[in-house]
Amino acid sequence: MKNITITIFIILIVVILCLYFASFQVRETESALVTTFGKPKRVITEPGWYFKWPAPIQQVYKFDSRMRVYEANLGETTTKEAVPIIVNTYVVWRIAEPLQFFNANERGSVSEAERKLLSHISDTQNRIIGQHNFGEFVNSDSTKIKFEDIEREMRDDLNINQNIKGRYGVEVKTVGIKQLKISEDVSKDVFARMIADRDRKTEATKSEGEAEAISIKSDANSIKIEILAAATARAKAIQAEGDAQAAKSYKLLEADPPFAIFLQNIEAIKATLEKNSVIVLSADAYPFSLLREIPVLVPRDPNESK
């Protein structure tokens, strides 16, 4: 019994050891290359469990096939019309072909691959940017800006024209420009222009403000004048209506015009001397004449009046 246990145990250990030396896993994120005596034999891109001959005969090299970002340095280049610009390009790349990657880079070294990629990036960058005008990077007309197209062209140039996949087993997913700058000297010119621009706008704003304020005020005044004129016209109409209505009553005065005029004159005098008046009268004038002499009055015969 004891022997069986030990035997099973030993077999188990041997099996595990065999599996350890003669099989390997390829993770979902990896690809692998199996070499026999140093020569590439098998490329594995599907994840799973694989067998191989133990160590000295076959060896496995695994490559992380996920996307990595690599940034080139800030570099000066020129556009089609020879405007110097400074750009910083980055690429997002992955190992796509394990065999080519292994062959091109010493035992699949990532840093070596990046070094090689760098020269291609600057090459592509200079060439593609050299095919475009500066106005395709920056333009007051949005439709003329080709920024994203330029980035796409750079990616395609790396993948297709420079054939980095065939050469290094590397695929570029994205190329982007993460800094777009200008030289120090040009920046000074830009400041001068910005200041001139701003000064012009400041002046324009000042005069605009003045003009607008004036126009608002004059609008107000003309509205006011027009309303008041309309109000006056309306008032006149109302007065005229009143006069017309009053004229109807004057017809009744026709019964004795001179008397009516007399009454109106009396009223007029009363009204005009209503307030704050100083009256200067001759002593002969009524009623002060009574102070000077008594009128001669003769009583009438009561019958005579009848």
Add this chain to the structure above:
Amino acid sequence: MTKQNREDNKDLQLQSPEKGADDKLDLGFQYLSNALRLSFIALKLIMIALVILFLASGFRTVGPDEEALVLRLGKIRGVGEERILGPGAHWVFPYPIDEIVKIPVEKKVNLAINSFWYYQTGQEIVSGTKRQVPPTQPLNPVRDGYCITRSEKQSAEIAGVDGSDYNIVHSKWQLTYQIVDSESFFRNVYVGDIKPGQDYFDVITRSINPLLKAVFDDAVVTAMVHYSIDEALSSQDRIPNHVKKLMQQKLAEQMNSGIEVVSVQLTDITWPRQVDLAFQAFITASNDKEERISKARTYTENTLNAAAGPVARELFAALHDETVREQEKDLLWSRAAGAAQATIARARAYATKVVEDAEADAEYLNKILPEYRQRPELVIQKIHRDAVVHVLEKADKKIMIQRTEGEGGREVWIRVGED
């Protein structure tokens, strides 16, 4: 396992009678045997414990803000939704059969982007001062960060160039992102190996931040060239949304990264310090303009109110509108206030008075006419006297003059009824 245990125990029991016989032969051998037996038991216990531990190591918990994938022999286990394990406890085969990969899906990560800001010394950053810089000091392309914005449309026309004039602007941003698709993220985005003692979340964040920074910078540069400096300075959400869209496009469409941009915030934006004076002057001018206009508006309000009250504008519009009916206009006039209303009210009062006076005159004449026809002199006398009395009563000053007869005569003035 337990069965095997029992078998082992039987082995031990079988040994014990033998040991009883050996006892007399060699005491030392018995001790040795005992020691061996004990260590054998201990070894077995340790092995059992190890097996249990090995199996127990398959238990994994997935936190509330995580998802997990299981790699069985390197391949993602399961189909469809089963591929992703949600929060809770899970059992997987221990290494090397299964491997659990946790992805922090619900964790939002903030990333401050200062790569578009001018260079500041440590002291300047701490004190928050904005140093005055003359326009002759250039921007260093390595040290100073900035974006290029397009020029104004009209200034391009004035300059007569092809519209490729540009301005410089500095900005600071904050990016918030989150992993949303754990499988795409795991498959496609490089993450450094997690070494013992490291937090996997830190490792992931540290691994992907350079990628996100690069894509973000790219999106900012690409977006900014579409805006003028004034648009950039005053844009509330337009530019951040544009940046977000561009970034999302790259992350999702070009890379299938499983990362989503939660939000993009423009935390600060300013013109270069070199042009500060000109921009400040412009702001002052703009404020002046606003103030002038608002003053003019106030003047308008006051003027119109004084002219006709709140209905002034309506009234003005009605005066110019042929389609407005007279009734409506009358209604508006009746609601008018101010000078217009006063003018009309005066006219109304006049009209009323004129009519009333005329009526009163007519009535008076009518009443007095029969009497007058009978005794014209008396009636006239009476009316005249009443009028004189009335006038004299009302007069403030009454002066009587007596002129002596003939040339060189003197006048005597008498004031009457003065206090």
